[in-house]
Amino acid sequence: MSISREEVEKVSLLGRLLLGPGELEKMTSQMGQILDYMHLLSEVDTENVEPMAHALDLTNVLRDDTPGVSLPRDEALAAAPHRDDECFLVPAVLGDP
Amino acid sequence: MSLIESTATELLGQLQSGRTTAVEIAAACLKQIDRHDAKIKAFLRVDRDGALARAAEIDARRKAGKPVGRLGGLPVAVKDLLCTKGQRTTCGSRMLENFRPPYDATVIAKLRAADAVLIGRTNMDEFAMGGSNENSAFGLTHNPWDLTRIPGGSSGGAAASLAASMVPLSVGSDTGGSVRQPAGFCGVLGMKPTYGRVSRYGLVAFASSLDQIGPLGRSAEDIALLLEVIAGGDPLDSTSVDRPVPKYTESIARPLENLRIGLVREHFGEGLDAEVEAAVREATRVYQSLGATVSELSMPHGKYAVATYYIIAPCEASSNLARYDGAHYGHRTDEKAMAVELAAQRKALQQTGDSRKLEALDNPLIRMYRRTRAEGFGAEVKRRIMIGTYALSAGYYDAYYLKALKVRRLIRQDYDRAFEQVDLIAGPVAPTPAFEIGEKVDDPLAMYLLDLYTASANLAGIAGMSIPCGLSTGGLPIGLQLQAPPFEEERLLRAAHMFQQATDWHTRRPELS
Known part of the structure; x- marks a missing residue:
């Protein structure tokens, strides 16, 4: 098995997920299986191969620096689960819980 | 009709x-x-x-x-x-x-x-x-x-x-x-x-x-x-x-001359259903009858496509899906229930005196993200976020993501050669x-x-x-x-x-x- 339960738990924090004990067990075994399969790639000689992050040769696309219409604040806030007139609201980050 | x-x-x-x-x-x-x-x-x-x-x-x-x-x-x-x-x-x-x-x-x-x-x-x-x-x-x-x-x-x-x-x-x-x-x-x-x-x-x-x-x-x-x-x-x-x-x-109506x-060649190996193979081969005979020439070629990196794809796609997904944070739009966990849960966990840890775990306990914002995403995403989406997050995390990036990007280049080169x-x-x-x-x-x-x-x-x-x-x-x-x-x-x-x-x-x- 190429990944431990502790590692899976740590990754779940990095990925901002919360896995229950049963889920954690299953995820550990399934990720292990999937990551084992990925090791197939280790047989490929990639010495001197440029990584390819994208199918196109991307170039910067620029537009004229003229202000256009932006999404009005009220529309941008319209789908927020918790908001006031100006801001998205989230649980307090600072101070003692 | x-x-x-x-x-x-x-x-x-x-x-x-x-x-x-x-x-x-x-x-x-x-x-x-x-x-x-x-x-x-x-x-x-x-x-x-x-x-x-x-x-x-x-x-x-x-x-x-x-x-x-x-x-x-x-x-x-x-x-x-x-x-x-x-x-x-x-x-x-x-x-x-x-x-x-x-x-x-x-x-x-x-x-x-x-x-x-x-x-x-x-x-x-x-x-x-x-x-x-x-x-x-x-x-x-x-x-x-x-x-x-x-x-x-x-x-x-x-x-x-x-x-x-x-x-x-x-x-x-x-x-x-x-x-x-x-x-x-x-x-x-x-x-x-x-x-x-x-x-x-x-x-x-x-x-x-x-x-x-x-x-x-x-x-x-x-x-x-x-x-x-x-x-x-x-x-x-x-x-x-x-x-x-x-x-x-x-x-569209102009036939290709x-x-x-x-x-x-590698497409017709192990795992391919016999009836699917027969139908595909019959289709190529139809093209031959229409004047096409059919030849075999090799794309040696094709067999790595699934492994390459299931590294790159989850990596990109884990990054893209970070936007679902319960703050801007979409599902958000019940904050009252969350506060109760956190308080109970804190109390339990204080009682056992486990200061390490107490220290590591999520703050309310992190817990809001985690509960929101745990409730909002299904099992496959969670799996991909986990694989992508793992493959991009410190210490694994080169072995998974970078390696996959290099094999991706080789897969593209197979195509370029084939289309010559x-x-x-x-x-x-x-x-x-x-x-x-x-x-x-x-x-x-x-x-x-x-x-x-x-x-x-x-x-x-x-x-x-x-x-x-x-x-x-x-x-x-x-x-x-x-x-x-x-x-x-x-x-x-x-x-x-x-x-x-x-x-x-x-x-x-x-x-x-």
């Missing part, structure tokens, strides 16, 4: 000559949906009133002799991941169950401008992750050819809606085969255009370097028509390519016909391996298409995949049309009870 059995191209002719109206077509489609969608469940939502009102408005304009758009009143079904202003766009996820985007995707805007009648939203695997539609948070879609089987995915509802004659045209998206594979399983046509051919603006992102919106239909001509409408550069998507869109519908077709020798690559879409519902739900790796023949086109950014080419002895459709160099959609369409002039597989429909 009845309205629902006609192709979009035929219907357009009838609309233009006044033999039918957009309202009649929309009503016929709605009736077919009413009759059969309780069992098939291709649609998540049907906009009955909106569709009929829009159709009537287009009819009135046509009657008054005013200009009418390219799709002139044809119903189009849309996979539920294209943002549509003010209308629910769920992506098959609890996370977006009640999400109403504040803007239209470019493809939606183009469909509106072309006078399409947007009739409803089709079911899909959550966030387009999956190949069976079993990952939708809103229930299964059934294959119209056999209700005990999956329709494919992730554009399963899109393919099923066409196979069941509920609409003449459907729009899907393809990140690793999500248009081509369900089209193959449902006996219809589906295209993944070249990366950059169609704007992704307003397409809810899964893996941004691989995602591409694609048309589904029941004839090559219909795919040409729909692609002509949705393709083109877009200032709102800097990865869309600003080059002219060919008049696919005008060139001296066509060179390549079969990839042949004009098109032909082969299977999937290793087997549609499988039983539930057969692979507990085996994610088995599900991933189904993408063996399709994922490499997304990695390389080339164009590919799925065309019906046979039926199994069990009466299930088999798809032929054609692949072409970047921006050679016209070649794919002309080749598909040639095949359909010589065969009638694309006209076969399931018997619906």
Whole structure:
């Protein structure tokens, strides 16, 4: 098995997920299986191969620096689960819980 | 032929000559949906009133002799991941169950401008992750050819809606085969255009370097028509390519001369169903009878496509899906319940005196993110976020992500070499016909391996298409995949049309009870 339960738990924090004990067990075994399969790639000689992050040769696309219409604040806030007139609201980050 | 059995191209002719109206077509489609969608469940939502009102408005304009758009009143079904202003766009996820985007995707805007009648939203695997539609948070879609089987995915509802004659045209998206594979399983046509051919603006992102919106239909001509409408550069998507869109519908009837077709030796190995192989080989004989030459070639890195894809796509997904944080839009956990849970955990840790765990306990913001995402995402989406997060994390980046990007280059080079020798690559879409519902739900790796023949086109950014080419002895459709160099959609369409002039597989429909 190429990944431990502790590692899976740590990754779940990095990925901002919360896995229950049963889920954690299953995820550990399934990720292990999937990551084992990925090791197939280790047989490929990639010495001197440029990584390819994208199918196109991307170039910067620029537009004229003229202000256009932006999404009005009220529309941008319209789908927020918790908001006031100006801001998205989230649980307090600072101070003692 | 009845309205629902006609192709979009035929219907357009009838609309233009006044033999039918957009309202009649929309009503016929709605009736077919009413009759059969309780069992098939291709649609998540049907906009009955909106569709009929829009159709009537287009009819009135046509009657008054005013200009009418390219799709002139044809119903189009849309996979539920294209943002549509003010209308629910769920992506098959609890996370977006009640999400109403504040803007239209470019493809939606183009469909509106072309006078399409947007009739409803089709079911899909959550966030387009999956190949069976079993990952939708809103229930299964059934294959119209056999209700005990999956329709494919992730554009399963899109393919099923066409196979069941509920609409003449459907729009899907393809990140690793999500248009081509369900089209193959449902006996219809589906295209993944070249990366950059169609704007992704307003397409809810899964893996941004691989995602591409694609048309589904029941004839090559219909795919040409729909692609002509949705393709083109877009200032709102800097990865869309600003080059002219060919008049696919005008060139499609011109057969390709001296066509060179390549079969990839590695596609015909272990795991390929014998009936699928026989149907694909028979299809190449059809091309030979039409004057094409068929040769074998090797693409040695093809066997790494699944491993490469299932590193790159989850890495991009884990990054893209970070936006679902419960703060800006979408689902958010119940904060009161969360506060109670956190307080209880803190108290328990204080009592046991475990200062290390107490120190590591989530603060309320982090816990809000985690609970929101745990509740909002399904199992497959969580798996991909986990794999992507792991593969991008410190210490593993080089071994997984960077390695996969290098193999991706080698896969692209295989294609470049192949297309020096042949004009098109032909082969299977999937290793087997549609499988039983539930057969692979507990085996994610088995599900991933189904993408063996399709994922490499997304990695390389080339164009590919799925065309019906046979039926199994069990009466299930088999798809032929054609692949072409970047921006050679016209070649794919002309080749598909040639095949359909010589065969009638694309006209076969399931018997619906």
